[in-house]
Amino acid sequence: MKQLVILPLLIVMSLSKPLQDQVITVLPLNKFIALTKDKDVQLIDVRTPEEFKQGHIINAKNIDFFSQNFDVQFENLDKSKPVYIYCRSGNRSGKAAIKLAKKGFVKILDLEGGYLNYSKNNH
Template identity: 40%
Template sequence: MKKYEDLEAKKLSQDFADIKENYIWIDVRTPEEYTNGHIPGSIHIPHDQMELRYQELLPYKEKKLLLICRSGKRSVFAANVLAEHGFPSLFNMKGGMLEWTGPIE
């Protein structure tokens, strides 16, 4: 059973202004990818560090966590790690930054 829900990057992009406060945005790409452009307000924890750093997200445990990567694969890995640590409300940005058309900083 999937421990997260897929949300389409294109739809999130279109609705960003209205929904940005509904989620904690977590970018799980490499430091280089993040530096080259990320969604405003996103928290950066590379997917290969999630097992070591998931505690940084404990203050947001009861909120909706939206995981972001380039295509939507590494974010699934990160979602599964967080699910194993009891995070109940996880979302994967399907299509990732490849399909994101919203703001970037």
């Protein structure tokens, strides 16, 4: 009898997952690098311009998470294509990913451990 009650509950819970859980994926470094090798991807560094100048992933575009026009700068991106994002450690990019999901981006891929992970692994 308990199984009859639990199964519908699990189905309802899976259907009610927040939008961001369905469109945001945190990727390990090796997979993130492999997927961003193509120069035609939407690769966004959400760190400050100062951090970006100190080093960044090749072909990344800098859109500062703390900028007043952060949301506006994403209007030129294609919401139907994947967006690859990273920050210093993963905190800001995680917050940025949630914002982008709410704005209608369908696939957001966040670098696990951010640029610190990237740089410490000799990239």
